[in-house]
């Protein structure tokens with residue numbers, strides 16, 4: 503069932519651009535074996551648009567990013583990036599993967615790790631390039647990592663490594679940024695810095711942002727629309743349309759309450775209906791007050 507509340511991207515980023523959608527997903531169904539994770543998903547993301555992807559553990563958020571990266575096939579439907587069918591290794595996508603600590607022995611300095619975002623796909627020796635080096639310097643500075651540019655990445659803290667992943671995703675100025683819980687491990691100040699950085703970057707370059715998160719609050723000021731996945735179904739629209747008690751209760755098929763405190767949202771309750779016993783437990787509900 504298609505449950506888009508507002509299928510059209512905001513005028514400010516969609517109207518009159520003449521460009522294909524940054525992301526276009528049609529009638530998409532994702533299955534792992536017998537299990538349907540989500541179905542009949544329709545999603546258009548305009549260049550420059552910031553879409554937060556929300557949903558309980560196991561709702562299929564990371565899987566959606568993997569589909570757009572060409573790493574996961576759909577059971578039905580189509581997915582295109584910048585007007586072209588998705589394919590593995592496609593250029594023009596910056597990806598911040600879900601965080602995993604880097605091996606302490608990883609033989610890379612921080613700035614080399616960031617530079618992989620420019621030429622990591624190439625075989626053979628790196629060609630020194632002044633402009634690539636300038637870009638790396640700029641990306642390091644933007645995430646506040648200049649001070650440890652020469653430090654081996656594996657010896658850095660989780661938050662410091664996370665800043666480098668974000669710099670690596672931004673350094674090539676991609677047309678599409680896929681961010682999988684990019685604020686994890688970051689302190690409050692860095693959460694704000696990184697959220698504002700992603701927002702400024704998409705405004706400057708016209709990159710679309712798909713931002714998977716369990717807490718919409720840190721990015722709420724920047725979000726154009728929310729894609730909420732639950733129990734194989736979805737809702738998409740501006741936060742004020744999707745993040746409501748009525749809409750989320752309907753989506754989950756059980757009582758959910760959305761509370762507001764100032765400009766922050768708290769989602770209480772929610773048990774994702776599931777076609778799979780694996781997912782039949784009450785959802786660890788996203789959308790909480792603040793950083794976890």
Ligand SMILES: Nc1ncnc2c1ncn2[C@@H]1O[C@H](COP(=O)(O)OP(=O)(O)OP(=O)(O)O)[C@@H](O)[C@H]1O
Nearest residue numbers: 534539557558559560561562563564565566780781
């Ligand atoms: N390669 C795979 N083979 C089989 N099942 C998978 C595979 N990848 C993911 N799944 C299952 O699909 C479901 C969705 O996984 P996914 O990682 O996309 O969820 P998510 O919404 O990102 O969850 P979380 O919030 O916990 O990160 C999960 O139940 C997961 O176990």
